[in-house]
Amino acid sequence: MRVPLLDLPKQYQTIKEEVEPGLLGLLEKQQCVLGEPVKSLEDNMARYCQCNYAIGVSSGTDALLCSLMALDIGSTMNPSQMNSGVQDEVIVPTFTFFATAGSVVRTGARPVFVDIDKDTFNIDIDKIEAAITEHTKAILPVHLYGQMAPMKEIMVIARKNNLKVIEDACQAIGARQNNNGPGHLSDTACLSFYPTKNLSAFGDAGMILCQDEHIAQKCHQLRVHGGLDRYHHQNIGANFRLDAIQALVVDIKLKYLDIWQKRRLSHAHRYDELLCSDVKIPRITQGNRCVYHQYVIRAPQRDTLKSYLEEKGISTAIFYPLPLHVQECFAYLGGKRGDCPVAEQLCQEVLALPVVPELTQEQIDYVAGCINDFYGHK
Numbered sequence: 022m023r024v025p026l027l028d029l030p031k032q033y034q035t036i037k038e039e040v041e042p043g044l045l046g047l048l049e050k051q052q053c054v055l056g057e058p059v060k061s062l063e064d065n066m067a068r069y070c071q072c073n074y075a076i077g078v079s080s081g082t083d084a085l086l087c088s089l090m091a092l093d094i095g096s097t098m099n100p101s102q103m104n105s106g107v108q109d110e111v112i113v114p115t116f117t118f119f120a121t122a123g124s125v126v127r128t129g130a131r132p133v134f135v136d137i138d139k140d141t142f143n144i145d146i147d148k149i150e151a152a153i154t155e156h157t158k159a160i161l162p163v164h165l166y167g168q169m170a171p172m173k174e175i176m177v178i179a180r181k182n183n184l185k186v187i188e189d190a191c192q193a194i195g196a197r198q199n200n201n202g203p204g205h206l207s208d209t210a211c212l213s214f215y216p217t218k219n220l221s222a223f224g225d226a227g228m229i230l231c232q233d234e235h236i237a238q239k240c241h242q243l244r245v246h247g248g249l250d251r252y253h254h255q256n257i258g259a260n261f262r263l264d265a266i267q268a269l270v271v272d273i274k275l276k277y278l279d280i281w282q283k284r285r286l287s288h289a290h291r292y293d294e295l296l297c298s299d300v301k302i303p304r305i306t307q308g309n310r311c312v313y314h315q316y317v318i319r320a321p322q323r324d325t326l327k328s329y330l331e332e333k334g335i336s337t338a339i340f341y342p343l344p345l346h347v348q349e350c351f352a353y354l355g356g357k358r359g360d361c362p363v364a365e366q367l368c369q370e371v372l373a374l375p376v377v378p379e380l381t382q383e384q385i386d387y388v389a390g391c392i393n394d395f396y397g398h399k
């Protein structure tokens with residue numbers, strides 16, 4: 022049996038009848054960037070995420086970059102910092118997609134890497150305060166695989182130390198924690214609609230969620246090179262504009278997101294039920310509703326298991342094989358092996374199993390059965 026990690030062509034068949042006339046309409050009108058389709062998506066997204074403001078941008082990466090800039094972090098927003106030798110610092114987990122830290126560097130600030138919790142794989146709340154210095158400006162937690170990092174505790178630390186909080190919610194649209202979603206407690210939350218995500222565009226797209234009018238206005242301004250009136254720039258922004266085509270596709274798919282999330286959840290629960298105890302299944306902490314962007318197990322002999330599953334027609338992936346503090350491009354920050362032992366260990370063990378809504382329960386059962394066979398349970 023073939024079990025893919027992603028099956029976008031199958032998903033497309035279910036929305037094709039709505040997407041195609043919509044796209045043709047845009048082509049006829051030659052509506053290219055921003056405009057009504059983006060506004061419609063922003064309104065629907067703000068409603069869906071229960072946030073006051075949603076600002077469509079070009080990608081999740083740009084949502085992070087634009088958020089950091091809107092909160093005045095880094096030398097791009099404070100050019101005098103460039104010559105001072107002093108850099109703003111932003112605390113990020115070391116176990117995440119590159120963009121979390123890459124966007125910090127692109128503002129001229131310095132990422133400070135913190136280890137993760139061994140059960141949830143999210144930032145280790147007990148290690149944040151030790152990483153705070155007089156230069157720390159923000160905490161950037163990541164809601165990895167669809168489970169929110171402990172926001173209440175993060176906000177307490179942030180308030181105590183006068184820090185901004187930007188949530189990397191690129192993998193966590195629709196997630197909840199004690200009834201709060203991304204963007205409810207923090208300064209901003211960033212979403213990605215990259216094609217692999219739970220809600221995806223037909224290319225790159227992203228969104229900033231926030232509650233504060235001033236921050237929303239600044240994001241709007243930075244999205245168009247820092248000037249809302251043409252050719253008059255109050256800030257140094259960039260081109261973070263969202264395409265109309267992407268907005269239209271995401272807007273249509275948004276209507277189906279809850280149905281798709283339910284299917285992910287049901288697949289995840291099925292794995293929880295079936296998988297043998299040789300593998301560690303994800304731990305979802307109390308009060309959290311995980312949206313299972315990925316279903317990631319900790320597996321002994323991970324690489325051999327991966328090859329075995331491949332032979333059985335099952336695609337899997339490793340998110341992530343190397344933590345950020347030891348990435349070559351961050352060598353200048355002085356990180357070394359042993360600094361974040363939990364993340365370093367997890368990189369050897371994690372394996373993402375197929376969990377997309379387009380899969381059938383038969384396929385999930387087959388994956389679980391093959392894993393159990395591998396460990397000698399018939």
Ligand SMILES: Cc1ncc(COP(=O)(O)O)c(C=O)c1O
Nearest residue numbers: 080081082118120191213214215
């Ligand atoms: C945790 C995380 N942060 C940031 C990003 C960047 O999003 P994008 O690919 O839309 O730029 C992604 C997705 O790729 C992600 O998974």
